[in-house]
Amino acid sequence: MVFNIFSRPSQQNQPAVSFTPLPGSFPEDNDNTEQPEQETILNAGVPRILKMCLYIPLTLLYYLLNILLTSVEVFKPIGKIFHFYTRKDNHFSDDLGNQFVNVIDVLSSSADTNEQSGYTFDTLYNVENGMLSKNMIKGGYTDILRRCSSDGKFAIISFFNPILYDPFEYVRKILTSNEFVECVTKYNCVVWFCDVTTPQGLQTANSLKIRQFPFLGALGPQRNNKMKLLARVEGQLFDYDFSHFEAKLASYYSVLVEIRRQRQYQEMQRLLREQQDSRYQESLERDQERDRVIEESQLKKKWLAWRKSVLVPEPSGDGCRVSIRLENERIIRRFDASLTIEEIYAYVALYRAGLLSDTSSENDITQEKPNYEYQYDFQLYSPVPRTRLEPTTVIKEERTIYPSGTIVVEFE
């Protein structure tokens, strides 16, 4: 059985050798035929030995690996028992928005107030009515970065780690302190919280190379619209006063202002360009409109001419006799009952265009139908029971005007 496994691949390439040449293919010139013969004799000996001595260990290895794999496959179900870790993960899959809200709820549950300022976390950061709620953005880390780099704002990130001895230390000491609130309002920073035990939290912590929790970091946009970590406070606080953090922000503020100016400048440039574009666009449309109208009117004329040539002359006898009331005059005409009401529409249109009378264009023989679908700019109604006359219905079926009736032309 082993041989056939190995021989299978080798068989595949065997037929190629004894492959009967296609008709009309170039006859193999005889020189490369001898040459392979010599080769086969030469290489028959060496690789055969090589094949033989390599053959056995490789097969053994192959078997071993296979047995190993199948054994692991057998034990796979045992892995299931660890699933209760993954169970915990599924409910994290919901979107980053309400992960943010979960963190806010957990943090506000701490309910310990800062001594000096008297704020509690909830009063400040409650999603609906917190003082700083407008500074907060519900979303993931990437949204924060995108928003801040575009608006040129500082982003203050705080990592919450539930399993520390005192997880709410930063809430008590910094987040609800006066200086912090002032700083946020003064620099109009975006504030964002994140829980480390969530996948996104862990990934962000790793990318910011955080080595201790809890963590408070300030990110500022750079010229190449990336965000740079300006200041960081990590691990337990001893006698830390927030002014250092603020000093770093202040020192970077000039750059921030400059970046904002640059952003506004870019924004302005963009707006300018947009306006130019839009103006250019309008002018473009206008003259497109114009030549479209011109073109359309010619088309119309051609169509009407065509339509006139196709117009069915007034039947002598039994047709349907119709009186058409225009704004200030009445026309009485007979129409062949078997035609559609569209014939009446065409007639009225031609009449209004005054083409009916002139017969000059009679002689252009076959006017092919311009591929233009004419829109009648008026509607035909029958007054007594007021119904709209559909061009597509056949005159015969329209009870209100067959065998005779009156039609009112109404312009939209």
Added chain:
Amino acid sequence: MPSTNSVGVEIPTGLVQFPITKILMICCVGVALTASLFNMKYLFLLQYDPFIVEYGQYWRYFTFQLGSLNESDVAIMTLIWYQFRSLERLFGSRKYLNIVILSWAYTTVVIFLISNLLNKLLPGIWWDQYTNGPLPVILCLTHFYKQYTPRLYEFNIIINQPFLLHSNTIVWKLTDQFFIHGLLFLAMVNQGATGLVIGLISWICAILMDNGLLPGTDSFQLAPFKDSWNRSSSTLNRPSAVMTNDMTSEDLNEEEAEEPQDEPQRTLGVQFLDTFRR
């Protein structure tokens, strides 16, 4: 994305600000080395038959986790301790130390009770062999690791054409923590069947600890570690005139590594000799 360009998915390398991990790694290697130097490796040996039954050396229960006997164990354990620095980051150094000591205490007591119960009450079964080395403590911590570090990404390994199985492909679903799982599995298998049994026991121990049945994860604060020992440089009140983004030494290493060599690139051999000459 922030300017620290490397989208570091794994946690920061190096042992800066990870004192407990550093101490544990050094002890893991150092204890094994000094034991073999002093030819006292037998201190960490625990076998029920000769020692506990005849000589009653119960102190062995306390020492069998402190050092590991064979060298491959030392290697694996050191690597695992290094991988567990993310736990230290999560718990904070002091709590991490307390958790390690607590789990060592609990696993020792549990193994002590189970082994004595088994051997005394059921004379038939004779649980003689125990693992040596910090395997129980590590597996205890694995539970905390798996509980509190989420999986960042998953990937599948598809192996096809196994001739024994009728289905033509095997699919392995691995997460970004596969390296640690591999190491842990290796550590357990390295000790044979008892490794698996004791591993399971200590894992269950951890689960009990985590959800409070075995008290102490939060309240146990005996370990002598003061937080100010591992105070991160960012909370120091340095004069504000200091530059904007303080560089921890770890970044320095990286900076140093990428720093462009302005003098002509010294060949490796010259560099090697220079470490001694200059």
Added chain:
Amino acid sequence: VTSQYEFIQLETLKSQLKYEYEVFRELSYDQNFRNITGLKLAYHDSKENPNLNATYPLPHKDYSSWKPNENYMMLPQDIIDKVQDNIWNRKQTLFPPNITSNLYGKINLTDNNKYTKIKMPIANFFDPPESFQDEKPADGEHYLAVDERGDAGNHGELHNVSWSYGIVDVSIQHLDSVENSLSLSPASISTGESQLGEDDSHWKILHLNVNFYNREETEKHSLSTKGIYDIWTGRILIMSQSAKFHSLFAFPHYLANTEKEFNQVKRLIEKYWNATNYAESLTMANLQHLSDEANTKCEYFGFLQLEPWDQFTPDQIRMIDEELKWPLGRPINRSNLPPIRLHNALLYSPDCGLSLELEDVHGPRYELQVRTIRIHLLLGVLLFLGQIYLLLCQMNFTNTPSSVNKISYWCLFMMNLVDGCLAMLYFLASPLLQELYLPLCISAFACFILASVFEIRYMISVYASQVNEQGVGILTLLRGGSEANTVVNRVIPDEASISSSLYGRFFFTLIVSIFILLSSLIWPKEIRTIFEYSVLVVLNSYWVPQICRNAVKGSDPRRRRQNGYQSLQNGDTNCIPLLWSFIIGTSVLRLIPIVYVFTYPSNVFRHDIDVRFAVLLSLWMLFQLLILYSQDLLGSRWFLPQHVIPDGYHYHRPVPQSILMEYGSQNNCFVCPICMVDVPVYVEETEETHKIDAQSYMITPCSHIFHTECLENWMSYKLQCPVCRAPLPPL
């Protein structure tokens, strides 16, 4: 076997041994030896006729019975009685089965030629071929002439012990477990324990090396023998083996008291014979060895009696043995295990008529001895680590060229030599003791790092900073160095070439000193002790070159340094460059091992005690420290008479007119290149410059002028002229 002659030699030896083995197999308890070389004559026979040749069969000898008296044994009757009565004990008490150990004790000669010497012939086929042609070795045998035996001392030990009191050291190894290192039959006993020690609890085969020599070690006798150890009664019988005395077959008779014991020992010998394939596996080396032993040494009987270990129960003893052999932590208390002690022992030489008595021979069990050596080694490693730490602190303290310049190169060189030798010794010793392989490795590694990595690096920097100094050494100092030192500015070799030259020099001196050291072990005792003492004194006076260096460099007394001229001599560039912690730490660390070896009685190296020398050495070290301290206190040249101190190069001297002209500066001021401020100079010829004090400026050998502070500051960085980079002589 290289030639036909040797082949025949070997064959005859094998056939002779096989024949004697056959004879031995027929022997029973009550039969006398028949035709076994060396056992043909009993003591009584030679007593009657001292120069009776050992032939078989002796006409009136009774070969059919055997009694333990001098008619049958080769021992005189009083020796036999002494052995039976007060050396060997009869009653069965507890003895340790495993007695591998090294015992040391005293030995004294009871009587020299009171007994008649039994004549023992050496077969002729042992003699090497005279010429190339003869194919066959001669047969028959010859006797060593009596006088030849008497004064044969000059070319071997075959003579009576000429001293009466001496030292003996006995190293006991068990043959069953240990690979048989006896040169006789190299075949290792692969059959393992069970086969040989079959009734393991009663008889064991030992291999002993007994060396006894007088205190002055002028005359040394060594004996490497087989022995059988009766575990029940603690008796050990050892007999030397050589071409003229095949003692292997005599064990059962001389050891057994009863028929049963005789058969047990006989069976043991047969088992040993078959296990080692005794006859077949002989080689020319064994043959050569046997003939040398026969020609140069006396044959010895040894009757040793162990002291019982009766404070232990049998299974305790077994547990102790197992624990010592394979430590698993069983609860034995290693510290109060009794040492192996020979209650009393007697050596008797039948063919030289000698008898010696051993007293107070004892030694720790081998494993315990290894344990103490291990602990000593690891303490040694601690000392090395301490030394490394101190050196690093010192290196860190003197990290500027000027302070490194003050360190004396030779002081480091001597320290480095000692450490290097120790590293090499550890390196060579590591394969000797298998159990101690790891500690020896670690200590060799620590030593190697200390010596060849850190000390050499420091010496490189010292050498580099001192390389441009002309020979302003201690010699010029003593010769009253007044001659003008010419300015020779050689090119300053860069550090790489310095380091390679230093490494080369380091390894060369190391190899030479190791060679001398190892060869010194073989010298006779008193030369060796003299050599040892002198080397120790020299190598422990490593502070002397530093003292000379301080003297040469010259430094101001501490008092003046602290309060006085602080502004002038900025910083502490001018005090003793060595850290005091380094000085005291190194001295103490290097004295501890020497004092230990010289004072601790049972030290590991079995070095004899000489407290006087230890005290002398430490006093000498203290003396050096005092001088160093005095130099620090009173300035480094207080002990030199005034005129001797070379004034070195005078920086503050009047400026010759020529330089002034050359630089053409008006009103004789120069611009000091360092601080760009004018430097008024003192010129003899122009009067108005006379009031300018010469101390305020300095002129360099390359005739550049600077402010004093500026140049001194610069020189604390680099001893080169800032303008033309010519080397500057130190202050």
Added chain:
Amino acid sequence: MSLSETGHGRKAVVIRFANDTIADLQLDITNIDPTLVTTSWLRRMCRQLKPTETRGKRLRFIKNGRPLNSHSDLGIESFKDNPNITEMYIHGIIGAGLTAEELINEDNLDDDFSNTNENGTTQAIGFDRLRSVGFSEQEIDLLRQQFLATYGDLETMPNQQQRDIRQLEEQWMETGVNDPQGQQFNSIGIANWKSNMDLLIGLSIGSLLGVFSLLLLKQQGLFSQRQKMSIVAGLIFNIAWWIRSF
């Protein structure tokens, strides 16, 4: 033409220009009231006496490493009443071209430039100060790398708390005459504590752990470059020992 020829007691401020094609400018201030001698006065005198070289170009002055601005004190009084110094040297730098109106308020240009980095942003320290003197960006980086290469690993001395590199640069630039521990900067590589400790740690790990240290080397960030080299050396020692024990 040092001042001393024109007789005793004369005091002069010599302005030495960066490019040596321009001769030193000698300003005799013996009888000028010290308070008058300010940077702007110096600049005006330069413009008058050296019109060709300085027309329309930015003029800046440095006194022992510190850029001068309108209100920096030149230490004229102490210079005047110190008998044995007759000349005070100031380095003048002729910078890039200036537009007319900038020329007028050049003095406060100095001020806002130098003081901007005084009050607003943190006072630039270390090599950044050179930026105010007109060093280009890459020159400063090059200087910093060079400084890092030579003294970079000085900062983790055993007794010093981890100081950052710019403090060191500041101190290095200050080390003129008065730095007592001036020795710190010209340390010999060999004697440096950190490099020795790296060597010791690396060698011991390499030789004690042998092949396992290779595994440790694989973990990034664990060892610095020098430690890695010494680990390899330790490994070679270990392998040599193993071969010898055959």
